[in-house]
Amino acid sequence: MVKKVCDFWSDDAVSNLVEIKDVRFSRGSRMIFNGLNFSIPRGKITAILGPSGTGKTTLVKLITGQIRPDDGVILFEGRAVCPCSRQRLYEMRRQIGVLFQSGALLTNLDVFENVAFPLRQHTKLPERLIRQIVLMKLQSVGLRGAWEHMPSELSGGMARRVALARALVMDPKLIIYDEPFAGLDPISMGVIVQLIRETNDALGITSIVVTHDVAQTEILADQSVLLSEGVVVAAGTPAELCNDRSELVQQFMRGKSDGPVPFHFPGPGYVEHLRALASS
Amino acid sequence: MHQARAIDLGVGLFILLGIGSVLFLLMQTMGLTGFISGNTYRLQARFDHVGDLKIRAPVAMAGVTIGRVAKITVDPIDFRALVEMQISLKYDYLPIDSDASIASSGLLGGKYVELQPGGDLEVLKDQDEIEFTQSAILLENLIGKYMLGGAKE
Amino acid sequence: MSGLVREGWLGFREFVGTFGAFQMFFFRLLPYLPKALLRPRLIIEQIYSIGVLSLVLIMFGGFFVGMVLALQSYSTLVEFGSADSLGAFAAEALVRELGPVVASLLFAGRACSAVASEVGLMRATEQISALELMAVDPIEHIIVPRFIAGVISVPLLAAIFSTIGMLGAYLVGVHLLGVDSGAFWSNIQVRVDMYEDVASGILKSFVFGVSASFMAVFEGYYAAPTAAGVSQAATRTVVIGSVWILLIDFILTGFMLPGV
Numbered sequence: 236m237v238k239k240v241c242d243f244w245s246d247d248a249v250s251n252l253v254e255i256k257d258v259r260f261s262r263g264s265r266m267i268f269n270g271l272n273f274s275i276p277r278g279k280i281t282a283i284l285g286p287s288g289t290g291k292t293t294l295v296k297l298i299t300g301q302i303r304p305d306d307g308v309i310l311f312e313g314r315a316v317c318p319c320s321r322q323r324l325y326e327m328r329r330q331i332g333v334l335f336q337s338g339a340l341l342t343n344l345d346v347f348e349n350v351a352f353p354l355r356q357h358t359k360l361p362e363r364l365i366r367q368i369v370l371m372k373l374q375s376v377g378l379r380g381a382w383e384h385m386p387s388e389l390s391g392g393m394a395r396r397v398a399l400a401r402a403l404v405m406d407p408k409l410i411i412y413d414e415p416f417a418g419l420d421p422i423s424m425g426v427i428v429q430l431i432r433e434t435n436d437a438l439g440i441t442s443i444v445v446t447h448d449v450a451q452t453e454i455l456a457d458q459s460v461l462l463s464e465g466v467v468v469a470a471g472t473p474a475e476l477c478n479d480r481s482e483l484v485q486q487f488m489r490g491k492s493d494g495p496v497p498f499h500f501p502g503p504g505y506v507e508h509l510r511a512l513a514s515s
Numbered sequence: 516m517h518q519a520r521a522i523d524l525g526v527g528l529f530i531l532l533g534i535g536s537v538l539f540l541l542m543q544t545m546g547l548t549g550f551i552s553g554n555t556y557r558l559q560a561r562f563d564h565v566g567d568l569k570i571r572a573p574v575a576m577a578g579v580t581i582g583r584v585a586k587i588t589v590d591p592i593d594f595r596a597l598v599e600m601q602i603s604l605k606y607d608y609l610p611i612d613s614d615a616s617i618a619s620s621g622l623l624g625g626k627y628v629e630l631q632p633g634g635d636l637e638v639l640k641d642q643d644e645i646e647f648t649q650s651a652i653l654l655e656n657l658i659g660k661y662m663l664g665g666a667k668e
Numbered sequence: 669m670s671g672l673v674r675e676g677w678l679g680f681r682e683f684v685g686t687f688g689a690f691q692m693f694f695f696r697l698l699p700y701l702p703k704a705l706l707r708p709r710l711i712i713e714q715i716y717s718i719g720v721l722s723l724v725l726i727m728f729g730g731f732f733v734g735m736v737l738a739l740q741s742y743s744t745l746v747e748f749g750s751a752d753s754l755g756a757f758a759a760e761a762l763v764r765e766l767g768p769v770v771a772s773l774l775f776a777g778r779a780c781s782a783v784a785s786e787v788g789l790m791r792a793t794e795q796i797s798a799l800e801l802m803a804v805d806p807i808e809h810i811i812v813p814r815f816i817a818g819v820i821s822v823p824l825l826a827a828i829f830s831t832i833g834m835l836g837a838y839l840v841g842v843h844l845l846g847v848d849s850g851a852f853w854s855n856i857q858v859r860v861d862m863y864e865d866v867a868s869g870i871l872k873s874f875v876f877g878v879s880a881s882f883m884a885v886f887e888g889y890y891a892a893p894t895a896a897g898v899s900q901a902a903t904r905t906v907v908i909g910s911v912w913i914l915l916i917d918f919i920l921t922g923f924m925l926p927g928v
Contacts, residue, residue: 299801325803339798342790353802356809401802525720526712532723533824536831537870540763543834543853544862571861 252277252409252441253298258307260293267293269465271307275409280435280442282456282473284449286487286496289462291445295413298443299331300324312408329357332402332410336417338394340386340401346373347382350401357405372400376430392423399430409441410434416448428455449488453477461487463496555582555601556641560615560628565596566651568617568626574600576630581606584628600628611637614647626651693886700812710813711820718779718814719821723828729774730829733766734758734836742845751845755852756859758837759830763860763869767830769917772876775822776909780884783814784905787888788898796889811885818881819874826873868924875920876913883909 253275260268267290275281285291296302297309300316309316311327340349350369354360360368373379376396386394395415402410415427428451435442446452452459453473461469461476461484469476469484477488486494502508565587574582582602590597602609612633619626630645639645704711737758745751787810790796799806834856841847860866884905891901 301797301800328801328803331801333798333801335794335798337793339794341795341798342793353804356802356804522713522716526715529715529720529723529821530824533827536824536827537866539831540827540866540869541862543759543856544860544866571864 250276252312253443254310255298256308256310258297258304258309260290260297260302260304262293266465268297268304271462271465271467273460273467273470275441275443276458277441278435278439279457280431280444280455282444282446282452282459283462284447284452284459284476284487285462287447290465291447291462292413294462295333295411295443295445298411299328299333329353329405330408332405332407334395334398334402334410334412334415336414338386338391338398340389340394340398342386344386345382346378346384346386346389346397349386349397350404353401353405368404369400372404373397375403375434376400377426390423392419392426395419395423395427396430399427399434403434403438406438407440409443411443411445413445414447415444416446416451424451431455449490463487554604556604556607557585558582558600558602558639558643558645560598560600560645560648561590561593561595562598562615562617562648563595563650565598566617566619566626568598568628568651572627574602574628574630576606576609576632581630598628607638607640609639610635611639611643612647613639613645614649615645616649617651619651689890690882690886693889694882696807697812697815697882697885700808701816704808704812704816710809711816714813714817715821718783718817719825722775722778722821722825725774725778726771726825726829727832729770730762730767730832731836733770733829734762734833734838735840737761737766737833738837738840738845742841742847751847752851753855753859754841754845754847755834755837756855758841759834759856759860760865762830762833762837763865765869765917765921767833768826768869768873768876769913771826771829772822772873772880772913773910775818775825775877776880776883776906776913779818779821780880780905780909781902783818783881783884784888784891785898785902787811787814787885788891788893788901791889791891792893792895792898807889811889815881815885818884819877822877822880823870823873826869826876830869864924868920872917872920872924875916879912879916880909883912 251274255271255273258268258271259266271294283291283294293302297304298311298316303317311331314327316327317323340346341352344352347369350372351365354365354368370379370382373382376399378393378396378400381389381393381397386397389397412431415431416424419427431442431444432455434440444452444456456473459469459471459473459476460467463483469479469481471479476484479485479488483495485491486496492498503511568584568587570584570587572584573580574584582600584598585601586597586599588597588599589595598615609630610633612635614631614633616629616631617626618629633647738754741757741761742751742754745754745757787796790810796806796810799809838849838852842849842852887901887905887908891897
């Protein structure tokens with residue numbers, strides 16, 4: 236069974252870098268994905284939207300093979316992502332850059348060594364070449380001047396940019412941004428948006444932006460996928476999503492507090508609850 | 516790079532210090548045990564009582580350690596304690612009529628075997644037995660004798 | 669009452685389960701060990717932060733334990749007129765018992781807790797996930813170098829502890845209490861045995877090093893990725909690590925003591 240999934244091939248790999256087919260995943264008794272279907276086209280920026288708790292981070296883990304779906308298959312470059320072979324998984328991961336929300340820089344290395352880290356681990360390039368590549372990547376995120384700093388000396392936005400340089404240093408085919416806009420001031424936000432756009436177009440790579448920031452998505456994304464309750468609720472360009480007539484999509488895109496996603500956590504009625512407390 | 520040098524230096528010194536300490540500890544105990552791995556020959560002696568003589572206890576002559584106790588058993592025929600000793604080959608000139616006694620080094624010190632040289636020209640060889648022995652002096656017995664003697668007076 | 673029994677049963681099951689998890693993790697580490705020794709860079713860095721930085725504490729501890737030992741035993745020995753055996757007494761206690769045990773306990777408190785919280789914090793700040801996603805095995809890169817560094821450091825620290833302790837005992841015994849210097853060292857030679865005492869002390873400290881370092885990387889690696897989880901990992905490392913050291917010490921001493 237596992238073998239079969241691993242040997243799965245797709246013919247659509249020319250146009251789509253990642254395909255997600257019928258993915259089901261549950262954690263304990265809680266169903267997180269209930270038949271997820273969509274694909275990530277090559278060379279585009281795809282935003283994955285959804286209210287908190289819809290499993291966006293879980294989706295990143297599934298795509299990178301950190302966890303295995305209960306059912307269904309995820310294809311990268313037409314080949315199934317399978318956690319069953321460590322070697323193949325690592326081979327795939329070298330073609331994927333992931334940008335964590337916190338940056339996840341290695342705290343015991345300075346900025347230069349953090350960016351050089353993947354090169355030192357996976358290649359035997361001469362020191363001179365490593366220095367050139369790293370400085371070039373740092374230059375592209377505008378932090379070449381900070382190459383001697385330790386991660387603890389950087390602001391959140393700067394750490395994220397260093398992490399971006401690190402994610403790019405192996406020239407990946409796909410780069411995944413996990414909540415890249417969370418907790419940034421407007422200037423840093425603008426910088427990150429511009430960097431995502433530029434890297435995508437200049438290097439011809441494919442980007443996935445996992446976020447719940449609708450405003451930035453509208454500027455940035457070529458395609459958006461809205462997740463809720465474990466399925467894709469809507470997909471299309473940001474403009475198409477804004478004009479979608481579904482109530483849930485409208486609630487999310489316009490940020491209304493109540494709607495199909497209720498404001499109140501499910502529970503007994505307020506009055507009944509008070510009465511029950513009073514009588515006990 | 517500069518920092519890496521400092522780390523290397525620190526680790527190098529640490530390991531040298533550690534190995535030095537192990538050597539120091541071994542040296543402090545070597546004095547006695549150094550030659551045990553060298554060439555030795557075996558001697559035997561029978562005692563009525565060995566007290567609390569232990570394996571590896573020193574064997575000394577005139578206060579100089581020349582070997583150690585290798586084995587302590589009970590002879591199945593005469594039921595005396597049979598003590599086997601390993602003596603350094605450096606000391607291959609012990610007269611055959613030497614006598615062995617069990618002595619203790621201080622009140623709390625351990626027991627050891629003390630050899631008194633005899634006068635014979637023939638020397639003890641490997642697997643020989645020392646004929647003349649004197650057993651351990653048991654403190655309890657001494658006290659008993661003294662009290663008995665004191666009572667008689 | 670039945671609730672209490674149930675709790676006990678659950679606790680027991682968890683204990684057995686943890687034991688199983690220890691074994692699983694240990695066997696996961698084993699295949700990495702030879703490979704890790706081929707890349708000593710990481711291990712050297714860890715020996716520095718684990719071993720070298722514990723050195724001052726260990727030397728301080730050893731010196732004072734040695735001095736106290738000399739003071740304590742002198743008052744007893746002098747009553748039996750055996751003050752000359754002071755050196756032997758202190759040396760034997762240090763080499764066999766106090767060196768390995770106290771050095772390992774200090775090591776667990778100083779270095780293992782630091783390793784556990786460092787690794788736990790690496791998990792909490794997603795550094796371990798980041799390594800995974802950069803196709804770098806975190807066990808190979810984070811866990812194994814720390815484990816090996818601990819295993820190498822503890823026997824060395826224990827030997828240094830014993831040596832410094834003997835110097836402390838010498839200082840107090842000879843210079844303060846007036847024991848004869850020659851008698852001090854010669855009694856050590858007579859009483860302390862190379863195989864039984866020194867070798868067993870080194871073996872003990874090696875076993876303690878393995879168990880304390882293992883606890884540290886295990887607790888750190890499986891720490892809950894929260895502030896409470898990281899601090900709990902550090903606490904558990906020190907508490908469980910120390911209990912293990914004392915327990916193993918009892919078992920090993922039972923096996924090693926001659927005549928037991």
